[in-house]
Amino acid sequence: MSQTQVNSICPFCGVGCGIALVASDNNITAVQPLSKHPISQGKLCAKGWNTPFGINHHDRLTQPLMKVDGEFRVVSWKHALSHIAENLKQFICESGPQSVGLISSARATNEDNYAAQKFARAVLKTNNIDHCARICHSPTVAGLKKTLGSGAMTNSIDDVGKADVILVIGADPTENHAIIGGKIMKAKLRGAKLIVVDPRQTRLAKVADLHLQLNIGTNIALLNGLLNIIFAHGWQNDEFIARRCEGADALKAHVADYTVEKVSVITGVDGADLVKAAKLYSQANAAFLAYGMGITQFVSGTNNVIAVSNLALICGQIGREGTGINPLRGQNNVQGACDMGCLPNVYPDYQSANDEQVRSKFSRAWQTEVARLPGLTSLGMSHQARHGNFRGLLIFGEDPVVTDPDRNKVAQGLRAMDLLVVIELSMTETAKMADIVLPAASFAEKRGTFTNCERRVQLIHKAVSPPGEAKIDWQILSELAKEMGFPELMNWQTSEQVFDEMCKLTDSFSGMSYPRLKQNNGLQWPCNNEYPDGSRCLHSTTFPIGKGKLIPVYHVLTDEVPDAEYPYWFTTMRLHFHYGCGSMTRQSPLLERETPIGLLFIHPQDALDLGLKNHQGVTVSSRRGCVETRIEFSNQVSPGLLSMPYHFKEAPSNFLTNDAMDPITEMPELKVCAVNIIPLPENQPPRSSVLSDAGSRVSQ
Ligand SMILES: Nc1nc2c(c(=O)[nH]1)N[C@H]1C(S)=C(S)[C@@H](COP(=O)(O)OP(=O)(O)OC[C@H]3O[C@@H](n4cnc5c(=O)[nH]c(N)nc54)[C@H](O)[C@@H]3O)O[C@H]1N2
Ligand SMILES: Nc1nc2c(c(=O)[nH]1)N[C@H]1C(S)=C(S)[C@@H](COP(=O)(O)OP(=O)(O)OC[C@H]3O[C@@H](n4cnc5c(=O)[nH]c(N)nc54)[C@H](O)[C@@H]3O)O[C@H]1N2
Numbered sequence: 001m002s003q004t005q006v007n008s009i010c011p012f013c014g015v016g017c018g019i020a021l022v023a024s025d026n027n028i029t030a031v032q033p034l035s036k037h038p039i040s041q042g043k044l045c046a047k048g049w050n051t052p053f054g055i056n057h058h059d060r061l062t063q064p065l066m067k068v069d070g071e072f073r074v075v076s077w078k079h080a081l082s083h084i085a086e087n088l089k090q091f092i093c094e095s096g097p098q099s100v101g102l103i104s105s106a107r108a109t110n111e112d113n114y115a116a117q118k119f120a121r122a123v124l125k126t127n128n129i130d131h132c133a134r135i136c137h138s139p140t141v142a143g144l145k146k147t148l149g150s151g152a153m154t155n156s157i158d159d160v161g162k163a164d165v166i167l168v169i170g171a172d173p174t175e176n177h178a179i180i181g182g183k184i185m186k187a188k189l190r191g192a193k194l195i196v197v198d199p200r201q202t203r204l205a206k207v208a209d210l211h212l213q214l215n216i217g218t219n220i221a222l223l224n225g226l227l228n229i230i231f232a233h234g235w236q237n238d239e240f241i242a243r244r245c246e247g248a249d250a251l252k253a254h255v256a257d258y259t260v261e262k263v264s265v266i267t268g269v270d271g272a273d274l275v276k277a278a279k280l281y282s283q284a285n286a287a288f289l290a291y292g293m294g295i296t297q298f299v300s301g302t303n304n305v306i307a308v309s310n311l312a313l314i315c316g317q318i319g320r321e322g323t324g325i326n327p328l329r330g331q332n333n334v335q336g337a338c339d340m341g342c343l344p345n346v347y348p349d350y351q352s353a354n355d356e357q358v359r360s361k362f363s364r365a366w367q368t369e370v371a372r373l374p375g376l377t378s379l380g381m382s383h384q385a386r387h388g389n390f391r392g393l394l395i396f397g398e399d400p401v402v403t404d405p406d407r408n409k410v411a412q413g414l415r416a417m418d419l420l421v422v423i424e425l426s427m428t429e430t431a432k433m434a435d436i437v438l439p440a441a442s443f444a445e446k447r448g449t450f451t452n453c454e455r456r457v458q459l460i461h462k463a464v465s466p467p468g469e470a471k472i473d474w475q476i477l478s479e480l481a482k483e484m485g486f487p488e489l490m491n492w493q494t495s496e497q498v499f500d501e502m503c504k505l506t507d508s509f510s511g512m513s514y515p516r517l518k519q520n521n522g523l524q525w526p527c528n529n530e531y532p533d534g535s536r537c538l539h540s541t542t543f544p545i546g547k548g549k550l551i552p553v554y555h556v557l558t559d560e561v562p563d564a565e566y567p568y569w570f571t572t573m574r575l576h577f578h579y580g581c582g583s584m585t586r587q588s589p590l591l592e593r594e595t596p597i598g599l600l601f602i603h604p605q606d607a608l609d610l611g612l613k614n615h616q617g618v619t620v621s622s623r624r625g626c627v628e629t630r631i632e633f634s635n636q637v638s639p640g641l642l643s644m645p646y647h648f649k650e651a652p653s654n655f656l657t658n659d660a661m662d663p664i665t666e667m668p669e670l671k672v673c674a675v676n677i678i679p680l681p682e683n684q685p686p687r688s689s690v691l692s693d694a695g696s697r698v699s700q
């Protein structure tokens, strides 16, 4: 049996570790870490090692399926694509291009995502294109665009090792960006000071020099408080402020109101610890600031990001090695899906969709009219569907029924559509609700590029052929474009041709090509005439908007707070061993045995007060829905706070979560709502919420 080996990139998180895929007999038989990879240097986390299970399983979709009388039947590609095309054309003709849209995948390649936004804008003539960044780092893209002019991680992962202070706010990197988490641990052992700001006692928090265990949803109060302390002690970087920033006086006056005493009451953090943190961060030679979902997933998400940016700018902790504002982008290619323009308001490389010049540039290059009206976000499309104004949606590589907030509302929106097409690796909960399901090739079955969280564009290579009739996402869209009457528009033969087209239409990628990516182990954008070898560190002399903007922001309450009916704070988070909706990691018996299905973490004191035994079943309810699950005693949460991972379709925490939104980005408040818990009889197992194939909830 012949064995082959190709280099690729781990398909899970945004760290972008290097892997070799070993294949024989058209099966991935092993994964090997790459010792020369610039980031992972021979290391992988448990998910990376388990990659083959995620794609080699019996539940892979292999043929197009169409629902007839509530049951899926196998159909030919020709039949499926012409059915989709006919329907989309009819909706556009009857209800306009605003009635159709596309949700692309931060798990798929840049080439797939470039094709997706081109399909939306040039074929469907709509800007209704979005993806999971909406509910992930959209506040980062919007917030940092305002303050710096660019919404990406400013520095490189390696800079963790060059910092003398590391400040982690609302992120849990040992679980979620494990190789970065390891680098933080290593830096700490070397002597760097570590500050963690998190309402839960995460693994990093346990070893940190300072853990500011703030009350959930009080980031702005805390950050403004730190700024007040910094100004009061004269710890700000006056030289940097004078040279590089605008608005310092107004910010100083604004934060004067956030006294240590007041901030201590709002956040529950000891005043002396606030002063220690302010001193450590501001006085560091190089302070690396990383943040995650504990900043973005709030109705105040964009303002939270602005507060983070204010802190870094005032202290001059940006534009040098070992410093920076570093949003830990989540999915393996979420940076890329944003860069490729899979957002309603921007074309590739963040060229504004509202700008007539940008539209004519793309219209000329693509030789067709492009969308004119502003587009809807993913939750906007679902909202319009519930109101009868949205008819046809294509989703590839997302499982919103499990991962979007307020599951009942999401399902209502999807049911209200006339046509739902899901392009997937396996029959997810969302796919079960679709009219048509198309089988997609996984990362191991195609060539292309992923962009990791440090803006590094890296090549992946084909190790095996797609199972059955499965096809690459960009090829599916290209064939659908032909069916829709655009035979030449997306008529690429290779993924390299897609990449080259994209590079020609952007500045940040204009110096990239597949051969150059291969030679360099990937390149970090911007990579153009000015920076032919890419950019490790952004903003070293100036910001894209000139001076950095300091913008005063106010502490606000979260949309829901506990009351007599729903007396507990409820938050959702991730577990190291599972990923997103679980459709890939839960195929691994090794990962699956690590954690029981569905868990609600509760402080032992709360459990005692309720008379609950460890692992007893409970019903958790919020104003929007309820789920049954098991409790697990944990000191990670404080009394009054419950936390739950969102990976388990049997106990989907998103039945409970709140879709109240950040007004700037429509980011829902996934990190907090109010719930109640009622014990199930001691020996009664929780009921599962898995959908039947017809898409309705069944108890098992
Ligand atoms: N194992 C695993 N890894 C993953 C993923 C996965 O599903 N599984 N998903 C990937 C994706 S898509 C993403 S976006 C990243 C996300 O990675 P993270 O940003 O680390 O994600 P979370 O665990 O959701 O939340 C981070 C932290 O925010 C804290 N938090 C909650 N409320 C607040 C608050 O008010 N203030 C502060 N300061 N903190 C708060 C939580 O307690 C939690 O520790 O992970 C990526 N990596
Ligand atoms: N309660 C709660 N909910 C959350 C969050 C939270 O913190 N709390 N976090 C949110 C965040 S940050 C995110 S990013 C979202 C993630 O939400 P999703 O994007 O829905 O989650 P994933 O599990 O990554 O789903 C990706 C799907 O893509 C498929 N896939 C993988 N590769 C390919 C490919 O090449 N082509 C195609 N067509 N399909 C592919 C996989 O099979 C999988 O089913 O969840 C959000 N939901």
Ligand code: SF4
Pocket (backbone or CB within 6 Å): 010, 011, 012, 013, 014, 015, 016, 017, 040, 043, 044, 045, 046, 047, 048, 049, 176, 177, 178, 179, 180
């Ligand atoms: S840290 Fe992320 S990219 Fe690296 S192996 Fe783990 S999941 Fe994959």
Ligand SMILES: [Mo]
Pocket (backbone or CB within 6 Å): 132, 135, 136, 137, 330, 331
């Ligand atoms: Mo994410």
